[in-house]
Amino acid sequence: MREVTVGIRDTGIKAGGIKVGSSKDTITRYEKLMFETAVRVQKETGVPIITHTQKGTMGPQQAELLISAGGDPNRIQIGHMSDNTDIDYQEATFKHGVYAAWDRMGLQGLAGCPMDSGYPVMVELMKKGHASRLMISHDFIITWLGRPLNLPEAALPLVANWHPGHLFENIIPELKQGGVTDEQIDTIIRENPRRLFAGA
Amino acid sequence: MTAVNSVLGAIAPDELGITLMHEHILYGYPGWEGDQSIAPLDRGLIVNNAVATLTRLKTIPASNPMSMPRPWTAAACLNSTRRFPKNPVFKSYAPPGTTTKEKERRRTGRSAAAWATSGRNARSCSCGK
Numbered sequence: 001m002r003e004v005t006v007g008i009r010d011t012g013i014k015a016g017g018i019k020v021g022s023s024k025d026t027i028t029r030y031e032k033l034m035f036e037t038a039v040r041v042q043k044e045t046g047v048p049i050i051t052h053t054q055k056g057t058m059g060p061q062q063a064e065l066l067i068s069a070g071g072d073p074n075r076i077q078i079g080h081m082s083d084n085t086d087i088d089y090q091e092a093t094f095k096h097g098v099y100a101a102w103d104r105m106g107l108q109g110l111a112g113c114p115m116d117s118g119y120p121v122m123v124e125l126m127k128k129g130h131a132s133r134l135m136i137s138h139d140f141i142i143t144w145l146g147r148p149l150n151l152p153e154a155a156l157p158l159v160a161n162w163h164p165g166h167l168f169e170n171i172i173p174e175l176k177q178g179g180v181t182d183e184q185i186d187t188i189i190r191e192n193p194r195r196l197f198a199g200a
Numbered sequence: 201m202t203a204v205n206s207v208l209g210a211i212a213p214d215e216l217g218i219t220l221m222h223e224h225i226l227y228g229y230p231g232w233e234g235d236q237s238i239a240p241l242d243r244g245l246i247v248n249n250a251v252a253t254l255t256r257l258k259t260i261p262a263s264n265p266m267s268m269p270r271p272w273t274a275a276a277c278l279n280s281t282r283r284f285p286k287n288p289v290f291k292s293y294a295p296p297g298t299t300t301k302e303k304e305r306r307r308t309g310r311s312a313a314a315w316a317t318s319g320r321n322a323r324s325c326s327c328g329k
Binding site: 077079139141173189193196199 | 232
């Protein structure tokens with residue numbers, strides 16, 4: 001709460017969002033406590049909550065937990081949804097009215113979810129009317145603290161597109177080829193982030 | 201309408217524009233601070249990398265986000281991190297009979313001579329420059 005309303009340490013810089021995460025196939029008691037605490041802060045400040053899901057699991061359950069604790073679905077974004085291309089998993093998450101982020105674009109090769117199968121799923125989601133709840137990002141890391149990720153040479157091609165220009169250089173053209181409109185793209189990259197922060 | 205707490209202070213959601221929701225300017229796994237002998241904190245590097253990358257992103261025209269001035273070169277960024285000594289702990293294992301030269305090569309990922317003449321902190325990120 002203090003980091004949102006007063007600032008982080010003595011910097012005067014206030015946190016613009018809260019991030020919480022859960023484990024693979026479970027939300028532990030400790031993680032649940034963090035989710036509930038985040039909701040308490042959101043209720044008082046309106047700050048958005050974004051999440052980490054592990055290995056493409058617990059997206060719907062995270063949404064359910066946050067909302068049942070009193071969180072505002074308009075201010076919740078379930079993260080790393082790109083780690084699971086099962087359309088039922090995606091829809092079960094959207095059902096709760098939250099935002100969902102395909103936010104590991106370019107990194108799926110390492111996460112075991114190659115993008116060849118991902119683009120058609122994204123296009124399908126938009127055809128089903130979920131463009132107004134979808135966001136795209138990369139989870140890119142500009143600089144690593146401590147030793148950086150040290151990938152073997154053979155693994156480098158898997159992350160060849162893991163950079164913050166991937167969305168603009170490759171993803172948007174792929175989506176447009178699949179029939180996604182300019183208006184839908186604008187909704188995803190501009191309108192949805194605005195609405196998440198505005199709570200609309 | 202709720203204000204957005206940006207690093208430079210409160211702004212209106214309408215001022216956001218095109219937004220990447222989940223990126224890291226700086227990231228470390230818990231315990232990174234115990235790794236200072238091998239990968240010391242380099243504030244200048246962190247700031248330079250961040251400014252270069254974020255400046256580059258800001259050149260993407262809002263009217264046509266697909267028209268990047270030139271291709272992004274993340275590969276250069278990832279490769280630059282490989283100038284670090286590679287996992288010295290794991291690579292220090294050498295079976296009996298291994299020559300000193302070979303042990304050093306395993307430890308550093310390159311020859312002892314190359315290691316001695318190289319700047320240990322000579323790492324930079326050309327990403328976005």
